Amino acid sequence: MRLILAPMHGLADHSLRNILTRLGGIDLCVAEFVRVTNHLLTDKTLLRTVPELAEGGCTRAGVPVRMQLLGSDPVCLAENAAFIAGLGAPGIDLNFGCPAPKVNFHGGGAVLLQHPEQIHAIVAAARRAVPKHIPVTAKMRLGLEDTSLTLDCARAIEAGGADEITVHARTRADRYRPPARWEWLARIRETVKLPVVANGEVWTPQDWENIRQVSGCDDVMIGRGAITRPDLMRRIKTGNEAMPWPELLLWVVDFYEQLCAKMDPRHAPGRLKQWLGMMYTAYPEAETLHRALRAERDPVMIGKILATVQA
Numbered sequence: 001m002r003l004i005l006a007p008m009h010g011l012a013d014h015s016l017r018n019i020l021t022r023l024g025g026i027d028l029c030v031a032e033f034v035r036v037t038n039h040l041l042t043d044k045t046l047l048r049t050v051p052e053l054a055e056g057g058c059t060r061a062g063v064p065v066r067m068q069l070l071g072s073d074p075v076c077l078a079e080n081a082a083f084i085a086g087l088g089a090p091g092i093d094l095n096f097g098c099p100a101p102k103v104n105f106h107g108g109g110a111v112l113l114q115h116p117e118q119i120h121a122i123v124a125a126a127r128r129a130v131p132k133h134i135p136v137t138a139k140m141r142l143g144l145e146d147t148s149l150t151l152d153c154a155r156a157i158e159a160g161g162a163d164e165i166t167v168h169a170r171t172r173a174d175r176y177r178p179p180a181r182w183e184w185l186a187r188i189r190e191t192v193k194l195p196v197v198a199n200g201e202v203w204t205p206q207d208w209e210n211i212r213q214v215s216g217c218d219d220v221m222i223g224r225g226a227i228t229r230p231d232l233m234r235r236i237k238t239g240n241e242a243m244p245w246p247e248l249l250l251w252v253v254d255f256y257e258q259l260c261a262k263m264d265p266r267h268a269p270g271r272l273k274q275w276l277g278m279m280y281t282a283y284p285e286a287e288t289l290h291r292a293l294r295a296e297r298d299p300v301m302i303g304k305i306l307a308t309v310q311a
């Protein structure tokens with residue numbers, strides 16, 4: 001039974017992975033996608049997105065971080081996958097689910113779900129290029145507009161030799177509208193033999209129990225729920241009560257300090273506010289703090305406000 005932190009471009013970056021994996025309960029992370037076009041990515045680009053590559057492919061807490069590639073050209077994806085494997089990535093995940101119009105316009109992400117044969121070619125090329133001991137996995141949505149090709153896509157991923165498949169149980173047309181269609185996870189699991197990881201709309205420990213029951217999947221990937229309730233994975237693993245806000249605030253401050261140290265400090269307040277904004281539903285205190293910080297742009301002043309609130 002594994003709990004996997006979902007890739008979330010622009011949201012779950014190196015700093016947040018550092019915090020969430022130190023909080024505990026997460027067995028594996030998949031990093032946000034890196035786009036592959038027609039050239040070999042540089043190690044500089046890769047390390048910017050996934051600095052864990054320079055740290056043995058793991059977060060500070062020792063949790064492995066798989067790289068995710070997004071593109072449509074099997075040869076180019078395979079060459080990049082091999083290069084990244086050589087840099088020490090503990091796994092390569094292939095993105096067949098991104099709904100972003102720009103990405104889809106260039107033939108990557110969810111549009112590939114209309115072309116199972118191309119999905120097969122991509123997975124097979126990547127699997128051939130990456131040493132056997134490094135997992136090559138895939139993440140898909142159920143389809144583009146409907147579920148008519150869902151099972152074909154899952155079969156294509158399996159036939160291509162993937163080690164595992166994660167399914168976000170929605171089509172692109174569903175966007176992020178709840179509910180996720182967990183019953184499709186069971187159908188996919190019955191169709192393919194490779195491990196299926198369930199994903200979509202897990203916000204609480206009870207949701208985690210429900211998705212496992214409906215899908216029959218052991219492993220669950222959680223995205224937004226782990227940002228909203230940062231101790232969600234730990235609670236699932238331990239059965240503990242939710243972490244009280246004063247304790248969580250220490251982690252928020254840690255996150256902000258990491259941001260200021262790693263990025264242009266002018267951008268740190270925005271990232272902090274983004275996270276606080278997502279914690280509203282679980283922690284009313286996050287909303288109060290967000291309001292106190294909203295008008296403030298000076299990173300030093302924000303640090304001072306955080307120190308005052310902590311005291």
Ligand SMILES: Cc1cc2nc3c(=O)[nH]c(=O)nc-3n(C[C@H](O)[C@H](O)[C@H](O)COP(=O)(O)O)c2cc1C
Nearest residue numbers: 006007008009011032033168200201202222223224
């Ligand atoms: C802001 C954001 C960015 C995302 N970026 C990626 C990504 O880079 N690669 C990917 O495969 N999925 C991405 N996703 C989809 C998530 O990994 C996940 O499949 C989706 O959020 C459903 O899971 P959840 O209901 O637990 O959040 C993203 C989702 C969000 C909300």
